[in-house]
Amino acid sequence: MVDVPLGRETISIELPSCAVTTAVPEGGDEIDVGAQARGEMADPLGRPLAERVTPDDQVAIVVTDVTRATPDDILLDVLLAELDRGGVDREQVTVVIGLGLHRPMTDEEIEAALGEHADLTVNHDPDRTRTVGTVEDCPIEIFEPVAEADLVCSTGMVEPHQYAGFSGGAKTAVIGAGGEAQIRYSHGPEMLARDGVRLGRIDHNPFRAFVDDAGDALGVDFCLNVTHGPAGITGVAAGEPRNVVESLAATAREALSVEISEEYDAVVAGIGAPKDANLYQASRAATYVVLGANNPLRDGGRVVLPARLPEGAGEGRGEQRFYDKLSAAESATALYDDLRSGYEPGTQRAFVLARALREHDVWVTNSGCPDLVEDCLLSASDRVAEAIDPDSDVLVVPDALNTLLV
Template sequence: MKIPLGTGTIDVRFPDCDVTVARPPGGEGVDVRTAAERALEDPLGPPLEDRLDPDDEIAIVVTDITRKVPDDVLLDVLLERLEDSGVDREQVTVVIGLGLHRPMADDEIEAMLGPHADLAINHDPDSVVEVGRVGDGVPVEIGDPVATADAVLSTGVVEPHQYAGFSGGAKTVVIGAGSESIIRYTHGPDMLSREGVRLGRIDGNPFRETVDRAGDLAGIDFSLNLTHGPAGVLGVRAGDGRRVVDELATIARAALSVPIDREFDAVICGVGAPKDANLYQATRAATYVALGDRNPVCEGGRLVVPAELPEGAGEGTGERRFYRRLREAADAGSLYETMREGYEPGAQRAFVVARVLRDHDLYVTNSATPDVVDECLMHPANDVTDALEDGTEVLVVPDAMNTLLVDGAR
């Protein structure tokens, strides 16, 4: 069986194991450019040209290298529409929504945005403007080029998200172009332990509601998002952020849900590029499986994530904090209890990983940095077979980031 690793795949054999494969329905793919142009012609809410003036200075927030989004195509379609509305290219600044991830290098930006790379700058979380407050007076701070723009647009992807239910919409701007303040609040232990903050859920999700309110304060005028699955891009929508997320999440659920009615000794969580560039991102595959609607791993069972990890734990601020927390911890249980009292923004991934490690062993295989894996309370292995025991029941989730395991007993 082929499992994703980096930009390719590896062949995995399962000697003497009882293997089940979780393959979502997949949906039907669409051509990104055609679907994006159609979405702009039939937006959810007023058309783009009615939301801005031809002399506006415009900021377009796009996703960074950690998201698998054809931002070059979405951006190209947006820029063409802006030009048709009388907006010159020189009036546009493209802001890469890093959050607390590392800045992208010039060659990475060029590879991602092609002929529009010259318009792009990395978000600077230290240069922000307060645009209002949410929750108990938490400041919403947005990067200067976005906060001072006359109109704010965004591209992005609506895909299953551990905390927001689904990503996309206002999240691209509020988190991607925000400051430590809003990230600390939305990713803190109080928020992440609230009822409703879970993978695949939008309605009644306090994380999602907070991000959307912050997006209102940030003045996001228009979103162009897509959703994807095994068949490729499944749909594109444009317009009001909340409506865009709702419609694309409905498409995604239908394409990505797999009912599970029993538990397994081990679950292989496929991830591949770009998420397997570092341990911070790659562990999402395991936590998405174990902390979703239906945890398929039996008590004491193991999660197996094949990941290349060319960047080790990761190079951004959040990634370094994640690494330090796990590296310095004696065990997952004590780390989880300590972090319930609070932690710095970015370290939330260590909190979520510790939550999973209390109940399950996590093996990371095929990596370039097994020493980093070993330092972080996880188990390195040369390949997937080495991480499995003969005669066990194994569930394979080839694309764990884009599979929603739901309770098949309902």
């Protein structure tokens, strides 16, 4: 019996006729986020934040949305204290929820995530942007309150990311508070086909380089980021965005890597909240398995995703584009071939999922919307055991989005 997450709970998987292997990374040790963050702010990777501001500055802090389990309330406590030390009053700060093309957060969600800082907060609006520069001939469009700020900070979760290698750094502001131009360009088929754009890699990764250069164009001055593993938050870093990502990616890579030497008939990829809220986010687990550094599946093997999906495919602009493409496609191969010529932002998740589906079937179990799942070229079942053939060799990855199979 193996436990995997489902929403904010767990379910036990029993596969009595199967040979089951579990991939659990070492995970590192949980830290006191507030204490560690204050220590890192006192000795940052670059010039201290308090020395970067003047008392007249207007400051924008871009934070993560409900798709990231970042302790933004604690990080904001530390950032605001440091800005106060530099002479910047709380009223001079705007906190922007970095949505990208995800749905806006509700007032209740903002209150739960940011607590006493909720009154400073606005949702990003991708239709209300200013161009702050260009990178690779792509205009960098940024939400007006961020583009107009005298100083820009961001929080972030440095965790494995399909395209950036690891998320965090300038990406929170550039994509989270960005317009469609750079999202379309950076997530388009030409970029995603480049050598080096892959899970777990930041060096010589064109996607990561684009995001970092766009951060320079915007002027992302300072980041306070965390990383995490099965135990919880395992690291904090503050300072220059590139240095922060490099430091925390090294911490994450050591904590999250699991060496795989066998091949399997099925991989059960655990997700849990907040990523299993919708199919757009949950599908990441399948592509992390199939398109990661070491695909553990045999030819004809399948990925099984236990996911609640209370939001269905997802409610944001990007999620709806993802659903529209998948639900209208005749096959994964036809969809992949169609999207290679280009697509709207958000559809990149359909493109990458179609790429994985050309090689392996994906089953979603335990969801509240099996018909929607099957509309999207996937298979649905009520329980994990129903999605796996008897006598299979099975690899269970309880935290698939935070496990690097190498």
